[in-house]
Amino acid sequence: MNFSTLDFAIFIGYCALIIVVGIWVSREKKGHVKNSTDYFLASKSLPWWAIGASLIASNISAEQFIGMSGSGFAIGLGIASYEFMAAVTLLLVAKFFLPIYIKEGIFTMPQFLKLRYDDRIRTSLAVFWIMLYIFVNLTTVLYLSALALSVVFGISTMWAIVGLAVVAVSYSIYGGLKAVAWTDVIQVVFLILGGLVTTYLALDAVSGGAGPVRGMAMLFEQAPQKFDMILSEDNPFYKDLPGLTVLFGGMWIANVSYWGFNQYIIQRALAAKSIKEVQWGLVFAAFLKLLIPLVVVIPGIAAFALNADISRYDEAYPWLLNNLVPTGLKGLAFAALMAAALSSLSSMMNSTATIFTIDIYKAHLRPEASEKQLVVIGRLVSLVSIVIAVLVAEPLLGGEEQIFQFIQKYTGYVSPGIVVLFVFGLFWKRATSNAALATAIASVPFSIIVDMVFPTMPFLDQMGLVFLLLSTLMVVYSLWENKSKGVYPERAIQYDRALFKTDNIFNLTSLAILFIVAAIYIIYW
Known part of the structure; x- marks a missing residue:
C-alpha cells in the first residue's frame, strides 16, 4: 500500500490524539487518589452517548472490519444477522437485565454469580473469562489488525502486533475504563466515517465510477446470491448460517451471551450515571449496530464483485x-x-484486569487490599494480559481461513452454559447453586459430545441443542434438590415489575429499531 505524507500524517496524528486524550481524561483532581470505582467503572459518570459510542467502538474490532468483511466476501449479507440480531438483543438487555445488575451494585459478572449462587461459580467463570479474553479475544484483534498493518508498512505480522500493543498500552493502562470510554467516543467517529469512505469507494468501483448508489444496484445484479439473509440448505455456507436458526435458534444464544453477560460489554453499562442513561445508551448502540453492515459487510461483497485477487477470505x-x-x-x-x-x-x-482484581485477587488472594493496591494490580494484569496475547497471536491464528467464524464456533462451546446460568439465575428463583455448578461443568463436555455425535450439524444448531440439554439439567437438578434435600435457594434475586419500567423515549426508539430489523428480513428473505 502506497502511503503519502498526508496519509502518514493523518494516521500518526490519530494515534497521537488517542494517546493524548486518554492520558488527559485520566487526570484526577488535586488531592484525589484514583480508587477501584474510578479505575474499573469510570467513577460511574458516563452519559448515554458515551456508553453507546464506547459499546460500538469496543465491539467493532478487526474481527468485524477484516473477519466479517471476509465472511461478507464468502457468504454475503447473511453474516450481518449477527449485527441485526445484536441490535434487538441490546434492547432486551437494556430493559430486563441491566436494571437488576445496577440494583445489585456489582462490578463484574462473576460477582453477580457469587450473589446469586456461590463463590464456586464465581471463581470458575472468572478464570474462564480471563482465559477467553486473553487467548481468543485479544489474540484475534491483534492478529487481524496486524494483517492490515503489515501490508501498509511492509513489516512482519509480529512487529505489527507489537506496535498495536504498545499504542493500546500507552493510554489505557494508566487511565482505566475512563480513558477507554472517552477515547472510544473519538474512535467511533473515525471508525464509522473512515469505514464509510471505504464502502463509498468500493461501491463506486463496482459501478465503474457511476457512484455508490449505482454500485449498490449493480451488486444486486451481479451477485444476487450474496443478498440472502436466510440461507437455503443448498448454500455452500449453510453450515455457518443455518436458515431460520438465525431468527429462532442458536444465534440468540450467541448474542444474549455476548451482549447480556459479557464483562467486556456490560462494564460500560455499569459505569453509567443512572439507569435511564444506560438504557438510552444501549438504544443508541442498537441504532449504530444497524449501520455496521454497511461499513463491514458490503465492502466484502463489493470485493467479491470486483474479483479481488486474494488467497484467503x-x-x-x-x-x-x-x-x-x-x-x-x-x-x-x-x-x-x-x-x-x-x-x-x-x-x-481493562475487563480482564477488572475480573482478576475483583474476583480473584480481592476475593481470594488479598481480601484486605487497599483501593490503591487494587488499582496497581489492575494495571499490572492489563500489561501481563496483552504481553501473553502478543506472544500467542500469530502461532494460534496464522492458519485460519475465516477467523470471525473461528471465534463464533469456539466461544459457542461455552455460550449456552453461560446463558443458562444467568437466565435461570435472574428469572427462576428455584435454581440452586449445585445445579448451577453442574451446568457450568457440563457446558464444554456437552458441546464437545454434541459436536462429535452430530459433526455435520451447523454450530449454531449445536449451540441451541446444548442450551436445551443444559436447561434440562439445571431444572431437573434444582427441582430434585428442592424436593428431596429440602434445599431452597436463599440468594434468589428479589425485584418487582416496577424495576423494568422504561420511559417513552426508550419505548418509541426500540419500536423503530424492531421495525427496521423486521423490514430488512422481509425484503432480503
Missing part, C-alpha cells in the same frame, strides 16, 4: 484498502481500522 478488506482507496484518504480509512482495533484491545485489557 480475510484478505478482502486489506485488498480494498490497497487497491481502491486513493492517496490522501488511505490514512483516514486505515485510522478507522486502527480505531476499531485499539478500542477493542483497551477494553478487553
